[in-house]
Ligand SMILES: Nc1ncnc2c1ncn2[C@@H]1O[C@H](COP(=O)(O)OP(=O)(O)OP(=O)(O)O)[C@@H](O)[C@H]1O
């Protein structure tokens with residue numbers, strides 16, 4: 166099997182949907198498309214992917230791997246969708262994020278796709294995710310301040326030199342005043358890969374700690390996640 170392709174999932178602003186996309190894209194690729202997928206919670210400071218996947222109380226995490234306390238194999242857990250997950254843990258000190266790439270490289274031979282969730286900033290932690298990725302996905306909502314903040318992320322990605330696969334436009338359709346897909350594409354100069362609607366089922370899925378693609382596979386958002394998954 167060829168090495169996995171690693172995708173960093175990025176945004177400069179918080180709450181746009183990175184973790185939702187990591188959980189849902191990972192789950193649908195594993196469950197319906199039968200891909201070998203690993204999702205890594207590389208939101209080192211405030212990890213929460215495990216909350217979205219109902220994988221609480223696990224004994225080890227990415228932070229433990231980075232600190233050389235356990236191997237990545239010992240920190241990989243299988244979600245009910247078939248998605249392999251390396252969760253994060255809170256309040257860890259002395260985590261050297263520059264080690265992320267070496268750790269991800271170790272397991273590239275075991276998967277087809279690796280998704281790296283990330284934290285909402287443009288800093289050295291974000292850089293570590295970009296450097297660990299073969300391509301990145303930029304997540305935004307169709308609102309001017311959030312779209313504008315993507316320019317900061319894009320600048321850093323271009324500095325590192327990692328290709329950008331495209332934009333995922335999330336929470337679409339909440340207001341008549343929001344930017345159109347065309348306006349977002351023109352502002353950022355990048356293609357939109359998916360337009361995921363604002364869907365109450367996504368929100369409920371987080372409350373139930375189950376990705377919407379598993380809980381309500383025919384919801385509007387699940388249909389768009391399915392369309393997005395076909396691009397991987
Ligand atoms: N398409 C959607 N429809 C409805 N609610 C959504 C959608 N996408 C995300 N949400 C909700 O928005 C909130 C934030 O989503 P999420 O945690 O995925 O964002 P994030 O970018 O990972 O945030 P952070 O940067 O803080 O890690 C969650 O409550 C989630 O349920």
Ligand SMILES: [Mg+2]
Pocket residue numbers: 183184185208213282283
């Ligand atoms: Mg998140």
